[in-house]
Amino acid sequence: xxxxxxxxxxxxxxxxxxxxxxxxxxxxxxxxxxxxxxxxxxxxxxxxxxxxxxxxxxxxxxxxxxxxxxxxxxxxxxxxxxxxxxxxxxxxxxxxxxxxxxxxxxxxxxxxxxxxxxxxxxxxxxxxxxxxxxxxxxxxxxxxxxxxxxxxxxxxxxxxxxxxxxxxxxxxxxxxxxxxxxxxxxxxxxxxxxxxxxxxxxxxxxxxxxxxxxxxxxxxxxxxxxxxxxxxxxxxxxxxxxxxxxxxxxxxxxxxxxxxxxxxxxxxxxxxxxxxxxxxxxxxxxxxxxxxxxxxxxxxxxxxxxxxxxxxxxxxxxxxxxxxxxxxxxxxxxxxxxxxxxxxxxxxxxxxxxxxxxxxxxxxxxxxxxxxxxxxxxxxxxxxxxxxxxxxxxxxxxxxxxxxxxxxxxxxxxxxxxxxxxxxxxxxxxxxxxxxxxxxxxxxxxxxxxxxxxxxxxxxxxxxxxxxxxxxxxxx
Numbered sequence: 001x002x003x004x005x006x007x008x009x010x011x012x013x014x015x016x017x018x019x020x021x022x023x024x025x026x027x028x029x030x031x032x033x034x035x036x037x038x039x040x041x042x043x044x045x046x047x048x049x050x051x052x053x054x055x056x057x058x059x060x061x062x063x064x065x066x067x068x069x070x071x072x073x074x075x076x077x078x079x080x081x082x083x084x085x086x087x088x089x090x091x092x093x094x095x096x097x098x099x100x101x102x103x104x105x106x107x108x109x110x111x112x113x114x115x116x117x118x119x120x121x122x123x124x125x126x127x128x129x130x131x132x133x134x135x136x137x138x139x140x141x142x143x144x145x146x147x148x149x150x151x152x153x154x155x156x157x158x159x160x161x162x163x164x165x166x167x168x169x170x171x172x173x174x175x176x177x178x179x180x181x182x183x184x185x186x187x188x189x190x191x192x193x194x195x196x197x198x199x200x201x202x203x204x205x206x207x208x209x210x211x212x213x214x215x216x217x218x219x220x221x222x223x224x225x226x227x228x229x230x231x232x233x234x235x236x237x238x239x240x241x242x243x244x245x246x247x248x249x250x251x252x253x254x255x256x257x258x259x260x261x262x263x264x265x266x267x268x269x270x271x272x273x274x275x276x277x278x279x280x281x282x283x284x285x286x287x288x289x290x291x292x293x294x295x296x297x298x299x300x301x302x303x304x305x306x307x308x309x310x311x312x313x314x315x316x317x318x319x320x321x322x323x324x325x326x327x328x329x330x331x332x333x334x335x336x337x338x339x340x341x342x343x344x345x346x347x348x349x350x351x352x353x354x355x356x357x358x359x360x361x362x363x364x365x366x367x368x369x370x371x372x373x374x375x376x377x378x379x380x381x382x383x384x385x386x387x388x389x390x391x392x393x394x395x396x397x398x399x400x401x402x403x404x405x406x407x408x409x410x411x412x413x414x415x416x417x418x419x420x421x422x423x424x425x426x427x428x429x430x431x432x433x434x435x436x437x438x439x440x441x442x443x444x445x446x447x448x449x450x451x452x453x454x455x456x457x458x459x460x461x462x463x464x465x466x467x468x469x470x471x472x473x474x475x476x
Contacts, residue, residue, distance in 0.1 A: 012128075042160050055207055059211050134151050136292075162287055163180060190275075190276040194218065203364050206366055218265065221249065235409060254266050322338035390413065395462070411466055412425060
C-alpha cells in the first residue's frame, strides 16, 4: 500500500500569524514550509510590538520613580550648601535601544527554534503566489529572477504591513522617522513632534515625553485616540497635558521638511511647528503588492487588504490569510488566532470561527486603556442601543488604587438590560492589559453581571472594581 502523502502547507511571512499557522500545521502532521524575508517574528517582534512595548515599559519605570513622592518615597542628594537636591533621572537612550533590539532578536531566535523543533522547514527569502497552489521563492538578496517553486495544498499569507509614508513628509531615518526607525536614536530627542494621535502616535508621544523629551502631538481630531472610548481618551489626554505634552487638537499636518538642525511641520491652517525630530504615525499599508494574489483569485479591498472570512479563508479556497495584511483587526493576538484557525480549518480539525467582538485590545499609554466587546460607539450604531446598560466605577474609589497612588482611571461595564449578560468593558488603569482578562472571559462565555459579581476577588485589588461594577448592575 502506497504511503499517504502529507498535506503540504506553505506560509508566507513569519510574524505572529505565520508563526502560529506553521506551528499548528506541524503539530497536526502536515508538511510545512515557512518563507520569511527578515526573520521569524516579522516586524511585530523585530521592529514593532516587542521593542515598542519594551520602550514603553522603560518609560513606565521612569514615571514610577517620578511619582514615588506621592507614596512618601523621596530621592534626594545633598547639595553644596547641605540642603537636599532632587537628582535628575538619567535616561541612556542608546543603551535602552540596544537592549530593546537585543531582546527582539532573542525573541525571534526562540521562535525560530520552536519551529525547527516542530519540524517546520524554514526558507529565508521573498515569496509570491504562482496560482492558488504554488509559491515562487527568491532567496537572492537583491530580489533576482531565479525562483524556487514550492507546491502547496494550502497557502497562508501573513506578510504584515508597513508604516504609511506621505509624499509631503518622506522619512529619512534621521530627523523624519517612522516608528520602525526610532531605535536608531542615540539620545532622547530635544523636541519630538508626533504627527498622528492614534494608538501608535499616542504611545510613542507618551513614552518620549516621560523619557524627558519635549513632545508636541499633532492631532487632526478633536481628541487624542479617536478610535477609543471617549471617556478613556479624555483621561489619557489629561495625563498627557499633566506631564507637559503640547497637544494640538484639530490640527492637520500638511508637510514635514528638514531644516539645518531639525524639522519644520507646516499645518493646514498655515501654522508652523519646529522641533528636533518628527515621528510620522499616520497608519500603515498592507504588504500585499506584487505577491500574485489577484492573479490567484484572491480578493483585496480598496486599501489593498486581503478579504477573509471568520476562519481566515480568502476568496480562493486553498489560500488563507492572517494578520495586518487582512481586513481584520491589526492586532498580534488576532493574527495568531487567525493563523491557527486557518490551519485547523484547512486540515478539517474542529474550529470555532473568530468573533471580533470578543477580541481584547490595549493601548500602552500611562495609564493603559484595555477594551473588549461592545462599546459606546458600536452600541450607538446598533438599533438595540436602548436594550443595553452600562456602569462606571472610578478608580479613586478603589482602595488598592489609592494605595499604589494611581487613581486616574475607571472600570466600565456594558451588559444587556434584560439578561444581564456582559457584552463589553473598558478599563483605564495601570497595567489594564492584565486586568481585562476577566472581562474577556465574561464576554467570550456570555457570563452575566451576577455571575461576575459572585466571583471572589482579593481585597484590596484593582480587580475588585470589576466586581463592584458588576454588583451595581444586578438585574432584578
